Structure formats: C-alpha cells, structure tokens
Amino acid sequence: MKRRFVNPFKVKGEWFKGNVHTHSISSDGTKTPEELIEMYHGAGYDFLSITDHSIVLDTSGLDGNGLLLVPGGEMCIGRSEAGQFYHLVALGVEKNLPFKDFDYNLDPQEVIDHTNAVGGITIIAHPYWSGLNHGDLMKLRGYHGVEIYNTSCAYERNTGLSASHIDGLIAAGLEPYIYAVDDHHGAERPQVPIDACGAWISVKAEALSVKHILDAIKKGYFYSSTGPEIKDINIDEDGVISVECSPVKYISFVSTPSLGMKFHAEDEPLIKAVYPGRPGETYVRVEITDYEGKTAWSNPIYNS
Ligand SMILES: [Zn+2]
C-alpha cells in the first residue's frame, strides 16, 4: 500500500513546543503579554502566538525572554447553520486583518483568502464549541488546519474535542492539519482549572525563529498533544505503519468510517504498535492516550 505522509520524525531539526491560540488583556484575556510570556516560558514552551480578537498584537517591543512570539490574531465572522460565528485563527500575519470582527455578513472564505495572500495560514478554531456542522466546514477551502482539541472549550464547556468534525472532512477528501491549542483566556471560575499549558503542538524545525517555525508548521512538520509524546512514526515500503511513544494505555489508528484499529494495553503500558492497514481505508491518523486520558494526535497519513 502506498502512503503519503509529511513525516516530521524523518526530517532534520529540533523539536519546539508551542501554543498557537492565546488571548491577552488586549482582547478578552486576563493576563498581559508579559505575564503570558512568563507563564508559558516557565512551563517549558519554546514559542507562543498571542491571537487576540480583532487585533494582531505588535510584539516588536516585547522581550520574549527566550520564548519566541509568533504573530497572529483571531476573527469571529460569518454565520453557521446554527446561527453562530466561525472563529478563525490567523498565524503569520503582521498587521490587523482588514475586516470588521464579529460581522455575521462577512464570508469566512474572504478572511482565509486574505490570510493566504499575505503569507499567513488559517486554522478553524474549536468547531465543536462553535456548533459548526459538516456542511458549515465543507463550504471553506484553503485553510491550513482545524483545532482537534481546545483546552479552554474542554475545561469550561466540555466541548474541546473536535475529532469527529475533522474525520468527517478527511473522509470527504479534504486534507486539514490537526492542531491542539489552549485558547487561554485565564478567567478564574470556581471548579474550573486555568486554561493554560494544557495543549500544544510540537514542531520539528531547523531553528527557533518566526520564519523557521512558520515554515515548518506550513509544511506539516508537527504533531499535537495534551501530554503523551509520539517518538517515531515509520512507514515501510509495504505501507505498514509503526508508532513508538511514551507509555500509554491506547494506541489508535483512526481511519475511514468503520475502519481503523485500536490497541489496548494489557499487563504493560504500550510503547509501540504496528498497523498494516485495512482494505478500503483512504487515510490513517495516529492517536495515543495515556492513563490520565491525555492524548497526542499525529497529522493524517493518506493512502495514495
Ligand atoms: Zn474562538
């Protein structure tokens, strides 16, 4: 079986950990950019995008203190079938997007096309929380990826996991990349943990610079996690997929509807699984889950 995969485990570079969806007091977050830098740097992150609503924060005067700041913003526009906004995160944009935020009449495709035209990329944020259905998502083209997990939506509303939205798109022939993000706001509410440092992407890049990180993200050299580590994905000449990872309870090969495979740990945690695939599959993506329910997601591997 021939496979097509942008494999970050087989390219040169170092791993850098980052969160690409965060809010500060410039929109509806509770922390200053300096406080965000301190918090994420202290938690071992290498880069951060502060993606405030309606505004691309000018980070030129900020000292990241070793934490790289990747410019970005978030727009809430358009109207889904359920009457809700689409939320789009734009990364790699230097200036405010030339649109009015919170505009039901603005077509989200216009924001995606503009972001691409200025060299950025768009991520569709938290489709489950937004109430976007398959038809809403299928109208859009040209975006880079979709959030599979959003810490803020998970902690506050239990609508953080959008895996089935993404699988619906892939099964329909689209090829989105998969992102796990915090969407940190920092609202302190009783019985709700702070939505920080809970989800990230690990990017394989040659160096820690805005250009290198964005280039690597654009190429797909990353995977997402809320805890466990994917150490290697190997595909042999027969298309057999081998995964190595930190100790986990489950290793799943999520695939075309009704196909795929899930391996369960028995006496020992799993650190490896091998999957040859099944006839009829058009894609496979790797999902590993540890004993605390924390998960890592590879980007999709396509059968060609
Ligand atoms: Zn949002």
Ligand SMILES: [Zn+2]
């Ligand atoms: Zn947000």
